[in-house]
Amino acid sequence: MYVALLVLKNALRHKLRTILTVVGIVVAITAFGLLRTIVDAWYAGANASSSARLVTRNAVSLVFSMPLTYAQKIRQVPGVASVALANWFGGVYISERNFFPQFAISAPSYLEMYPEYMLSPEERKAFLTDRTGAIAGRKLAELYGWKIGDQIPLRGTIFPGTWTFTLRGIYDGADKGTDQSTFFFHWDYLNETIKKQFPRRGDQTGVFVVQLKDPQQAAEVSEAIDATFKNSLAETLTETEKAFQLGFVAMTEAILLAIQAVSFVVIVIIMAVMANTMAMTARERYGEYATLKALGFGNGFVALMIFGESLAIALVGGAAGIALTFPLARGFADAMGSLFPIFFVSEDTLLMQFAAAILIGVVAACIPAWKAARVRIVDGLRAVA
Amino acid sequence: MSDAISESRVDAAIDSVQPLVAIRSLSKYYTRGDQIIPVLLDIDLDVFPGDFVALMGPSGSGKSTLLNLIAGIDKPSSGELRIGGVDIVLLADVDLAAWRAANVGFIFQFYNLMPVLTAYQNIELPLMLTSLSRTERRERVEMALALVGLTDRQDHYPNELSGGQEQRVAIARALITDPLLIVADEPTGDLDRVTAAEILGLLDRLNRELGKTIIMVTHDPKAAEAAHRMIHLEKGVLVH
Numbered sequence: 121m122y123v124a125l126l127v128l129k130n131a132l133r134h135k136l137r138t139i140l141t142v143v144g145i146v147v148a149i150t151a152f153g154l155l156r157t158i159v160d161a162w163y164a165g166a167n168a169s170s171s172a173r174l175v176t177r178n179a180v181s182l183v184f185s186m187p188l189t190y191a192q193k194i195r196q197v198p199g200v201a202s203v204a205l206a207n208w209f210g211g212v213y214i215s216e217r218n219f220f221p222q223f224a225i226s227a228p229s230y231l232e233m234y235p236e237y238m239l240s241p242e243e244r245k246a247f248l249t250d251r252t253g254a255i256a257g258r259k260l261a262e263l264y265g266w267k268i269g270d271q272i273p274l275r276g277t278i279f280p281g282t283w284t285f286t287l288r289g290i291y292d293g294a295d296k297g298t299d300q301s302t303f304f305f306h307w308d309y310l311n312e313t314i315k316k317q318f319p320r321r322g323d324q325t326g327v328f329v330v331q332l333k334d335p336q337q338a339a340e341v342s343e344a345i346d347a348t349f350k351n352s353l354a355e356t357l358t359e360t361e362k363a364f365q366l367g368f369v370a371m372t373e374a375i376l377l378a379i380q381a382v383s384f385v386v387i388v389i390i391m392a393v394m395a396n397t398m399a400m401t402a403r404e405r406y407g408e409y410a411t412l413k414a415l416g417f418g419n420g421f422v423a424l425m426i427f428g429e430s431l432a433i434a435l436v437g438g439a440a441g442i443a444l445t446f447p448l449a450r451g452f453a454d455a456m457g458s459l460f461p462i463f464f465v466s467e468d469t470l471l472m473q474f475a476a477a478i479l480i481g482v483v484a485a486c487i488p489a490w491k492a493a494r495v496r497i498v499d500g501l502r503a504v505a
Numbered sequence: 506m507s508d509a510i511s512e513s514r515v516d517a518a519i520d521s522v523q524p525l526v527a528i529r530s531l532s533k534y535y536t537r538g539d540q541i542i543p544v545l546l547d548i549d550l551d552v553f554p555g556d557f558v559a560l561m562g563p564s565g566s567g568k569s570t571l572l573n574l575i576a577g578i579d580k581p582s583s584g585e586l587r588i589g590g591v592d593i594v595l596l597a598d599v600d601l602a603a604w605r606a607a608n609v610g611f612i613f614q615f616y617n618l619m620p621v622l623t624a625y626q627n628i629e630l631p632l633m634l635t636s637l638s639r640t641e642r643r644e645r646v647e648m649a650l651a652l653v654g655l656t657d658r659q660d661h662y663p664n665e666l667s668g669g670q671e672q673r674v675a676i677a678r679a680l681i682t683d684p685l686l687i688v689a690d691e692p693t694g695d696l697d698r699v700t701a702a703e704i705l706g707l708l709d710r711l712n713r714e715l716g717k718t719i720i721m722v723t724h725d726p727k728a729a730e731a732a733h734r735m736i737h738l739e740k741g742v743l744v745h
Contacts, residue, residue, distance in 0.1 A: 126619075126621065129622070130621055133620075411611075412619075412630075413578075414611050415611065415678075416602050416603060416607070416631065416634050417606075418599060497573075498578055501578075501613065501617070
């Protein structure tokens, strides 16, 4: 109790110094949390993917499509429960800045495979029965103020023309890790329309999504599917949905590594700043530490006071930094629009922020506490004179 | 070890004919590179319970070093230093800290109060190392505050007190654990003459009324007159 009193009073002794140090820690912990959240957002798609689903794409590149006829052959591969089609659309909504993912899907089978996209039975029925219907995630609909029944025009970039869809449903995510920023419409509509304009591009799809009967068989089924199309005009590459998503992450790995490095560098910098503060503080108080030791208090007590003060400052800054991360992350997510479909401060990030605050407090106090504990009483008392 | 220290206190209090402080062949050297600098040379000294001793001498004579050794905040290079029957030279650092807490009250030239603690809390500070309850601590602190005449200033911080008042708080802090020995290093060195006289009067009362053994370092002959016995040091040697 007495130590706590001394720690508290000492921490508030140089208010400006303490406030500036706390502000520094707040900035560092907030920046750390925000950068970690950005990294998490990058991996969110992979983390949200199911181990019971495979993705089959053209072995040459995702840019190249595959014939629709593959669907039937894939369905016959042992271990496959069902197959759905998905095609990246890449349309522009009003302006290029309004980016969000759009997929043409074989709606009944696709929605069956993705129970995490939660639609009311009425909306599902309305979507399935409307050829030009579409559904959008809750976040996406809120971002653009869409309501059920709205007409949503998309200017095609891969598939020319203006495509107008009627919003028939707004889906929610089963959990906060589910993407709610995607726009889905019927693959049949895309295929029929494109066949009229460019017959050679008809009956093609970008990827097949494969539902497994048993997730343990992912490797065998993947091999079997790819073997089926070996030496064909469009050889396939089948991988788990997670591996497929991580493939996209890998394209930007250098940026991710840089962000991760910066997040740790921020902590190291504030650690050095805090250590400097604590070193100054301890140096100023050598006389007091010597007096305490003369009165019979041990080296451990002196070290405890320094560690206590350092930890108190770091934890106050850390707590404020953690609290500030939430509104900042929200603001960042809003500013980014639907660029990061899944963007939330995870529990792991909070734990890392808390651990970083403790680490800052402990590391910053180590050398000052060690020096103060070692200072000879007579030398410390001389500092008072 | 703490029990041994407590027992030795009792023994010392009972046996008043034995010296409270017994110093034999005590020497202290500092080394600077290859150079050995002698500070105290072969000191023999006895201080008896109830003594009020003034250690005098010019700057660099070793009087503060001798006081530091007696107070157990510095270690001699050689010799024997028994206080209350305990050879404190042999004590480990941890035991020496416990011994100081129980047996020595410190009064410093610049008071050395904790600036973040009130007068009350400063006086209470050494009691945090005891097992006394909060009520017992309060009773003791209030008595000490009354003794030094600062009851009405108990909630004041050191920077809200005059030099004389700060030194009285320091004296109360030195007394609070009822130590065997009070060591004072230039207790009036930072005070004006009138305030210095008040502080010396207070030390005299502690010695006469409470029977406290006091060893005071001073270079001021006027201050030394308050003591019953003067010891002079010159170049690390006792001259009489």
